[in-house]
Amino acid sequence: xIRFKVNGKEKTFGGDPDMPLLWYLRDVAxxxxxxxxxxxxxxxxxxxxxxxxxIRSCSTxxxxxGDAEITTIEGIAPMHPVQxxxxxxxxxxxxxxxxxxxxxxxxxxxxxxxxxxxxxxxAMSGNLCRCGTYQRIxxxxxxxxGQTA
Amino acid sequence: MKLIENVSRRDFLEGALVTGAFVLGARLIPGPLWASEGxxxxxxxxxxxxxxxxxxxxxxxxxxxxxxxxxIRTSLPIVLADELGADWTRVKVEQxxxxxxxxxxxxDTSHSVRDFFDVMRQTGAAGRLMLIRxxxxxxxxxxxECDTSEPHFVLHRRSGRKAGFGELAESAAKQPVPSRExxxxxxxxxxxxxxxxxxxxxxxxxxxxxxxxxGIDQTVxxxxxxxxxxxxxxxxxxxxxxxxxxxxVAGVKQTVVIDTFKPPHGHQPMxxxxxxxxxxxxxxxxxxxxxxxxxxxxxxxxxxxxxRKTATETARKPGQVIRNIGDVEGAFAxxxxxxxxxxxxxxxxxxxxxxxxxxxxxxxxxxFCWAPTQDPQQVQKTLADLLGIKPEDVVVHVTLLGGGxxxxxxxxxxxEAAVLSQKLQKPVKVVWSREDDIRFGYxxxxxAMYLKAAVGPDGKPSAxxxxxxxQGSASTSDADVLYPGQDEMxxxxxxxxxxIPNHRAESxxxxxxxxxxxxxSVTNVFHAFAVQSFTxxxxxxxxxxxxxxxxxxxxxxxxxxFAGTKYQNYGAxxxxxxxxxGRLRRVIEIAGEKSGWGKRPMGKGRGMGIAAHRSFLTYxxxxxxxxxxxxxxxxxxxxxxxxxxxxxxxxxxxRYQFVxxxxxxxxxxxxGEITANNGAVQQGNFNDYPIARMNRAPRHVDVxxxxxxAPPAGVGEPGVPPFAPALYNAVFAATGxxxxxxxxxxxxxV
Numbered sequence: 001x002i003r004f005k006v007n008g009k010e011k012t013f014g015g016d017p018d019m020p021l022l023w024y025l026r027d028v029a030x031x032x033x034x035x036x037x038x039x040x041x042x043x044x045x046x047x048x049x050x051x052x053x054x055i056r057s058c059s060t061x062x063x064x065x066g067d068a069e070i071t072t073i074e075g076i077a078p079m080h081p082v083q084x085x086x087x088x089x090x091x092x093x094x095x096x097x098x099x100x101x102x103x104x105x106x107x108x109x110x111x112x113x114x115x116x117x118x119x120x121x122x123a124m125s126g127n128l129c130r131c132g133t134y135q136r137i138x139x140x141x142x143x144x145x146g147q148t149a
Numbered sequence: 150m151k152l153i154e155n156v157s158r159r160d161f162l163e164g165a166l167v168t169g170a171f172v173l174g175a176r177l178i179p180g181p182l183w184a185s186e187g188x189x190x191x192x193x194x195x196x197x198x199x200x201x202x203x204x205x206x207x208x209x210x211x212x213x214x215x216x217x218x219x220x221i222r223t224s225l226p227i228v229l230a231d232e233l234g235a236d237w238t239r240v241k242v243e244q245x246x247x248x249x250x251x252x253x254x255x256x257d258t259s260h261s262v263r264d265f266f267d268v269m270r271q272t273g274a275a276g277r278l279m280l281i282r283x284x285x286x287x288x289x290x291x292x293x294e295c296d297t298s299e300p301h302f303v304l305h306r307r308s309g310r311k312a313g314f315g316e317l318a319e320s321a322a323k324q325p326v327p328s329r330e331x332x333x334x335x336x337x338x339x340x341x342x343x344x345x346x347x348x349x350x351x352x353x354x355x356x357x358x359x360x361x362x363x364g365i366d367q368t369v370x371x372x373x374x375x376x377x378x379x380x381x382x383x384x385x386x387x388x389x390x391x392x393x394x395x396x397x398v399a400g401v402k403q404t405v406v407i408d409t410f411k412p413p414h415g416h417q418p419m420x421x422x423x424x425x426x427x428x429x430x431x432x433x434x435x436x437x438x439x440x441x442x443x444x445x446x447x448x449x450x451x452x453x454x455x456x457r458k459t460a461t462e463t464a465r466k467p468g469q470v471i472r473n474i475g476d477v478e479g480a481f482a483x484x485x486x487x488x489x490x491x492x493x494x495x496x497x498x499x500x501x502x503x504x505x506x507x508x509x510x511x512x513x514x515x516x517f518c519w520a521p522t523q524d525p526q527q528v529q530k531t532l533a534d535l536l537g538i539k540p541e542d543v544v545v546h547v548t549l550l551g552g553g554x555x556x557x558x559x560x561x562x563x564x565e566a567a568v569l570s571q572k573l574q575k576p577v578k579v580v581w582s583r584e585d586d587i588r589f590g591y592x593x594x595x596x597a598m599y600l601k602a603a604v605g606p607d608g609k610p611s612a613x614x615x616x617x618x619x620q621g622s623a624s625t626s627d628a629d630v631l632y633p634g635q636d637e638m639x640x641x642x643x644x645x646x647x648x649i650p651n652h653r654a655e656s657x658x659x660x661x662x663x664x665x666x667x668x669x670s671v672t673n674v675f676h677a678f679a680v681q682s683f684t685x686x687x688x689x690x691x692x693x694x695x696x697x698x699x700x701x702x703x704x705x706x707x708x709x710x711f712a713g714t715k716y717q718n719y720g721a722x723x724x725x726x727x728x729x730x731g732r733l734r735r736v737i738e739i740a741g742e743k744s745g746w747g748k749r750p751m752g753k754g755r756g757m758g759i760a761a762h763r764s765f766l767t768y769x770x771x772x773x774x775x776x777x778x779x780x781x782x783x784x785x786x787x788x789x790x791x792x793x794x795x796x797x798x799x800x801x802x803x804r805y806q807f808v809x810x811x812x813x814x815x816x817x818x819x820x821g822e823i824t825a826n827n828g829a830v831q832q833g834n835f836n837d838y839p840i841a842r843m844n845r846a847p848r849h850v851d852v853x854x855x856x857x858x859a860p861p862a863g864v865g866e867p868g869v870p871p872f873a874p875a876l877y878n879a880v881f882a883a884t885g886x887x888x889x890x891x892x893x894x895x896x897x898x899v
Binding site: 015016018019020023026027028030032033034035036037038039040042043045072073074076078083086087090091092093094095096097098099102120121122124125126127128129130131132133134135136137138 | 360
């Protein structure tokens, strides 16, 4: 039995220990904010936080979750500065990749309060966006950094 | 002809309506349905079809087109809201079910605003007039003394009396629906929202807080999950299968064979073996353990490299004439200098971030669907045929789409869920993996293009021959089709705008061995690539500046006379939407100005290129600046796009579409290639079908939208076609290397 927390709530899981955290979140916990895009850590749509660090949940089997604290997009405060910047700059187009983008951006800003464009490229290039919202993602990260400085 | 009743509206608005709400359903004049109208008189106004006002003032507006990042759940409802005099922040948008009563719902071809701008305006204006008349009647004053200068209120100017929309809803509903002649549409100068950057995208908050629900997020009580093992080769069928190991996987319930389609494939399921499970992971795992033997059929011989050779040969020979001006052969015979070039572009996959997925529940003789579809009425037709029920008994809920780009215009993925649900007698969710999306697509065709020009001493062509050979998407409905359709030729081949005295455009034969579909801007992608690359080649051969050269080729501003040529003009009349070369000239000039063309020193490895293209009735010009590093890798520091799309509803959304199109264009210019061998697609995920990441996308895309009161034209697609040729022209400027095939990753620049 795996015992862990999701968005501050205690959870237990006794199913297939190889089930990726992504599918546990989506199909079992019914938290569909975290998305499926590729299943092999190439697109970042599945990004959540494990003890505050960004991970790709599509390739994190439940047996590796251990007793971690998992945070998903649903668990981010009602209006995190990153989400506020995303709204002000109108970052999303179709919006599907944006949960992953936001979770990755939040993790970046936790480690780097004032990232350069290069830092942003490095941190964010694992998150694909087919609609092409990259330049506004970059601008929103700078804006959020400015606001939390 | 039947009255549209309150009850049916209540059904599709899923209980959003309250008694006494401003719903005009009961008072509708019986009339013909939009979709079935030919060139008959316009259907009567039907405000009750599109909106409701509740006693508390909440205005519900129906969005009937598919939201896939195009912003259409905002751009059409806000037009209605503007003419209605509503406060956009008090508007709730409800997605329509698939239903012909809304008219066309097929969201592709960049025509949503073009086709429904007037309908939304008139409907909003009708509602506003009814509210004003109701208030005026209550107050005993002339309606002409009332206005909606304060949003969501009717104000009587002289006395200062006002009443909110909610208060007035019940009495307004009793007003007769006005005729078109009675409507007072706002002058553009009076628009509150249309043409302004003062409103936010309706779905923005939910896209940022994780609450936005896409097709893949849909669940239905009692639902099972399915993963389908499909044949790698089109048309192959299951010879035998062994599910012993698959059934051992925890959560897997059973397997079901899906029959292979009878050609032509249309929107039918490909066929295969479905693994049914109680969660997505178990279905995926069970599928890995299936053993399936296939009967491969005729398409197993398809090899895309071989197709390239054949198509290239075909393009060198005379084909079917699409356009013919003057005497090209005679001019070639007389000319001293001939330039020829061959261009090639491969298959592409749309690869939306949300793979195809659908939930269908077949019960009680009906099919209830939830799907990220670009064409809910096609879902109705396809499922009606497959299940043996009536289209009106197929209830299609259109979810948000995690991208479409044309893939979700084809309903095979919904058909699979329907067939399974009918067999299993329970709701089924079919989830496609990324590999499924890449391998079982409706692909952008491969294209071989041949161009030849005779140039005079001034470098301008006296004759121009262009031949395009590719697999037509009509192969979806006709397995034996040989030539592409008129519409595919009219996407950038029939309508080359240069003023050349001898000009011939042709198409050639090609057979499809994979499913062919539509990828954002369709055949414009390779037609613009060839034409705009060739134009640049001619400019450089003449030692002329590419912008000046192209402007000279365009000649004096004119509306192109297509007499003697069949040209569908994207389904629009040439009276309303002429091909106005002056508008193309203007966007070229703007892109030149904004980019500092010819004025900025380009260092080593840096260069700028331009391309211009009209598609979906919009004029677009793009300048790309590249930097090619010493390893030959191409970086894109800047892009400048100028676009003239006529009247624009949400300028910020339109700019953003062109930004997105530049990134989409980057993927197909630098990386995108789908290949096939032995009938099977060779790519599977983003490792072997890469798309642009943040670090390879253009650093900065600047978009200038021309202010215009011309009728609205397309915005979702027109940014794509000029991008690849502009980039390739920039690479030539930077390196002196002319590349004539996409993608650039296949060529060593250094």
